[in-house]
Amino acid sequence: MPTSIRERKRRRAREAIIKAAFDLFATHGFSAVTVTEIAERAEVGRTTFFRYFGDKREVVFADEQHMLDELLALEGVDPLPGMTLAQALSRARPAVRAVCAVGTRDAGRYVLYERLVADNPELHDRAERKLLALTDAMARVLRAQGAADATAVLAAHIALACFRTGRLLAGPDPAALADAADAAFAEVEALAGAGAFSR
Amino acid sequence: MPTSIRERKRRRAREAIIKAAFDLFATHGFSAVTVTEIAERAEVGRTTFFRYFGDKREVVFADEQHMLDELLALEGVDPLPGMTLAQALSRARPAVRAVCAVGTRDAGRYVLYERLVADNPELHDRAERKLLALTDAMARVLRAQGAADATAVLAAHIALACFRTGRLLAGPDPAALADAADAAFAEVEALAGAGAFSR
DNA sequence: ATACCTTATGGTACTCAGTACCAGTAACTT
DNA sequence: AAGTTACTGGTACTGAGTACCATAAGGTAT
Missing domain, CATH: 1.10.357 (Tetracycline Repressor; domain 2)
Incomplete structure (x- = not known):
């Protein structure tokens, strides 16, 4: 099977982070948004954010x-x-x-x-x-x-x-x-x- | 007069920071050196470092x-x-x-x-x-x-x-x-x- | 289903980069 | 000599990024 449950979850988490980040960036600008805020909005832990993206800029x-x-x-x-x-x-x-x-x-x-x-x-x-x-x-x-x-x-x-x-x-x-x-x-x-x- | 005392001091401080940084980078690598260490070696305050260089990478x-x-x-x-x-x-x-x-x-x-x-x-x-x-x-x-x-x-x-x-x-x-x-x-x-x- | 292994998660605690603020001092000005 | 301006370095803070660990959930056997 091409897409396991884990694979799908990973994709969803990644997309959730990206969407949350861009939404926040759109309204408050890049520098005013903290990684913690992105993680909260995407409903993942702060640690998890850094598992998907090496640093805050990378999401962009x-x-x-x-x-x-x-x-x-x-x-x-x-x-x-x-x-x-x-x-x-x-x-x-x-x-x-x-x-x-x-x-x-x-x-x-x-x-x-x-x-x-x-x-x-x-x-x-x-x-x-x-x-x-x-x-x-x-x-x-x-x-x-x-x-x-x-x-x-x-x-x-x-x-x-x-x-x-x-x-x-x-x-x-x-x-x-x-x-x-x-x-x-x-x-x-x-x-x-x-x-x-x-x- | 082209070079005032302040001008000369500024140049010297800047060069001291650059030299200190490169010396430390040469032996310990870039990431292992902290800005505080560079500042101490250059005999300037940590704050002063950031007046001359926007961030740590900039010295390079x-x-x-x-x-x-x-x-x-x-x-x-x-x-x-x-x-x-x-x-x-x-x-x-x-x-x-x-x-x-x-x-x-x-x-x-x-x-x-x-x-x-x-x-x-x-x-x-x-x-x-x-x-x-x-x-x-x-x-x-x-x-x-x-x-x-x-x-x-x-x-x-x-x-x-x-x-x-x-x-x-x-x-x-x-x-x-x-x-x-x-x-x-x-x-x-x-x-x-x-x-x-x-x- | 059960037990087992592997992978992903999120929390805690830490270091360090970068910023804001401020009081003190040295250099220029008149 | 007094006043102004520019530079300094200290304190205190926020937030990025890392290391570590206990827990849960997905996958894999039997």
């Missing part, structure tokens, strides 16, 4: 794994050994959309997430590491699809640049963000001239 | 400002309005070397810094934000030198990619790192073919 980034999964699912899909940088970029482009799509699954929470990160400097560092993790995953996928190391890393970082500029231009709305990032990709291609990356 | 990244200064000094140097991506990259390349050069000013401490970050997960996030800050500064410099927004951001992120792959290949030694990053730049140019970025 609970969705990171979903985004990584979305990317890593592309490993091995449609392999193209020795692909060019242009080809790698044209694969990275929809992959970025796929990551953004995770945000649209619960747009309300995602907007809140963006607000929390923007308002609390103590979350900035962790948010940056999340982008590193996604960039690394992107590079790994491209490598698995047949890109050379340098090509994969380079394309992943160009995708990161597009994502960052996209988020800068668009608001926190995930759908708008996806479009803006995509536009940035288009601009990159136009920037170097058609086919410039394909040499 | 005390040199970040030097690297940023190194970059920002290039703002406005040799302006070239409307520069191409290839031109932006050829400017980013020596700029990365300049940043690495800061590490060679005190190679011993830099190696220790790298070791501390590598060994302590609690420092990973902050280290990532440092790279963001440097990348942003790089983009700002290129923009100030006349690059379009997209060109500047893109070139800065490509430089980031070169830096990351360089550090991955070279050890923690700053000189070797500079060379490896430079080699990555060369590889990027070769990757897209000569002149591919200049369209």
Whole structure:
């Protein structure tokens, strides 16, 4: 059986903690909420909170794994050994959309997430590491699809640049963000001239 | 007068804290050292420590400002309005070397810094934000030198990619790192073919 | 069902990071 | 010399994060 009773309980507890935390953060802000309050609202012990999340900040980034999964699912899909940088970029482009799509699954929470990160400097560092993790995953996928190391890393970082500029231009709305990032990709291609990356 | 007594005292206190902290970190590791111990060794009050550094991790990244200064000094140097991506990259390349050069000013401490970050997960996030800050500064410099927004951001992120792959290949030694990053730049140019970025 | 093992829970008690507040002192100002 | 400003370090507090342990509940045998 795939989901044992324990498994289901674990999932429920985890979700309860996440929901309790985001509810409290939404009304009182991140720093004003204590772990004890989150635990009480989620009806678990304080100790249990730290079993599910290494620290208080980590709850905010609970969705990171979903985004990584979305990317890593592309490993091995449609392999193209020795692909060019242009080809790698044209694969990275929809992959970025796929990551953004995770945000649209619960747009309300995602907007809140963006607000929390923007308002609390103590979350900035962790948010940056999340982008590193996604960039690394992107590079790994491209490598698995047949890109050379340098090509994969380079394309992943160009995708990161597009994502960052996209988020800068668009608001926190995930759908708008996806479009803006995509536009940035288009601009990159136009920037170097058609086919410039394909040499 | 450029350096008042207060100014000099401040500098000395700051340096004393940094030195005390790194000495203790070197022998006992980051997490085993308490702020109180650092303050005692630096002969300042515990309260004073937090006046100079927002938190314990921040001491580890005390040199970040030097690297940023190194970059920002290039703002406005040799302006070239409307520069191409290839031109932006050829400017980013020596700029990365300049940043690495800061590490060679005190190679011993830099190696220790790298070791501390590598060994302590609690420092990973902050280290990532440092790279963001440097990348942003790089983009700002290129923009100030006349690059379009997209060109500047893109070139800065490509430089980031070169830096990351360089550090991955070279050890923690700053000189070797500079060379490896430079080699990555060369590889990027070769990757897209000569002149591919200049369209 | 019974007994047994394993895993998850939540409570207690502790350390230490980080903050608020305040009184004392040293540096600049006139 | 007197007054103002900037810096210090001490006290006292909150809250994050950890170690430990007794208890309960899920899983697994017989």
